[in-house]
Amino acid sequence: MNVATLVPSAAVTRKRGWLAGWSRAGKLGLAVLAFWIAVAMFAPFLSDQALGEMSEGGVFQAMSAQHWLGTDYLGRDMLIRIVAGTPYTIGVAFIATLLACGAGALLGLLAAVTGGWVDSTLSRVLDTLVSIPSKMFALVVIAGFGSSVTLLIAVAAIVYTPGCFRIIRSLAVNINAMDYVLVARARGERRGYIMRREVLPNILGPLLADMGLRFVYALRLLASLSFLGLGVQPPMADWGSLVRENLGALPTGGVSVLAPALAIAALTIAVNLVIDNLPGHTDADRETR
């Protein structure tokens, strides 16, 4: 018997292509997500001139061949404004999510693998943070320090660390009880090795799904703050600030307030579709479990 027949699974799934396990809704979500990521990558190449240019046609124009998504409250092209806002919308939320899930996963693994007083102390401290509603925490911090992009990232990261910690800890506690972890301990492996090599690979799937969920939360929180005028500050603008700036177009049913709002909806719903349709979760009624 040659080796290939003994280890078929990985090789076979590779060959089937990485899209094979995705349902139609999942693929749609992936496509929309990929589109926005591409837009975010492209945005920094916009020239300053294109960004500041005011249209002669006036403010709050409707859709036209010249301005596909109309113009904003200063007569700037809405499409360019949205594209320019993409990195602030996606980037800030993404960095915050990475930090939150990185810290949450690290602490969660540490708590589960170490146990004892480390576990109970970490759980207590992070539970305290959970008892402040996320928007309230953000408002209090912004009242104290004033708003900046760095602060927004920090706030979102702090707000979403406890949630990730809880999930990772509960998953890791189960893995930690497995025989192979016991064997690794008996072998005399260090704590870091057990966390990294024995436990982490087994909870990677749920960790990624959780990251997607936290990303949506972070995006919502940051967009809401920008909408209140407390998030990303002018001249920078994310989609939340674009909705706020152009609220004046609402009575005329303007596209300039609708477009950024729909951009947010498209992105968050796409991420939701992706995490709800991750391959390997075939049960249609997963909500019940």
Place this chain on the structure above:
Amino acid sequence: MNFTIVKLIAGRILAGLVSLLAVSAVVFAITAVLPGDAAEERLGQDATPDAVKALRHEMGLDRSPVLRYFDWLRGIAGGNLGKSVVTGMPVGEAIASRLPNSLLLAAVTTAFAVPLALGLGILCALWRGSAFDRFTSMTAVAVVSVPEFLVATLAVLVFAVQLKWLPALSYEVELSSPGAMLRSFALPVLSLGSVIIAQMMRMTRAAVIDQLAAAYIEMVRLKGASAARAVLFHALPNAIGPIANAVALSLSYLLGGVIIIEVIFNYPGIAKLMVDGVVQRDMPLVQACAMIFCAGYLILVMLADVCGIVANPRLRHQ
């Protein structure tokens, strides 16, 4: 009601009080200790050191943060919330004039959202997998995944701008007649309610479906009862605990949503007051509002836990 339950609930309430104390310490640290010297900030850069020192003494900033924290805590417990830095008015008065408005909004939203959400959730569980269920569930996912201001903006666009049924952004809340009240409340309640309805509906549906998987439901079906009877008379009573829990938890989302809704509709409530306070960096006001919100949130979460304890026989015998 046996002794174990009472002990569990008492423990839960005690834990809630401890959390509230911890939250107050966090709020105080973020607003009053970490940002640096408030006296220096108020006087600007070219203040003389003597002036700064005098103001610092007047504001009590020359004492240790721990002492200041306990003074502040004693003030809050005694109802003395300090004076607004911006208007000089007592914070307590400002809050007292706004809080009833917010509570009214929350009450109307709750009265509207809870029955609707429970009904939808139960129907979805009853007709699981049907077109109705899939449509409702998809809408719910869409509503919970977008920010609240988006729902509100769309509601204004549809009902006020396109259909012209309601005033766009009500600048004054009219409570004189039922008709006027309905008109000024309709959009805020609709936008605030939709997020909560979506949350609550999903949890209700999950709780009922969870019960439907149990063996006793199979037994009920085997003896010939209809699906409606199995759901309404057998699954639902057993799902009351999780549903009550879901209702309380969903209502705690009110606290986050109300911030956005009050601002977008210019509703004179406490959340609008707080956002204005944040913009003007009016610390005593922000501290007081934050504590009110956190207390409300903790009470609802505590209520959710207590519902879970009372309804779950397994917890009773732990």
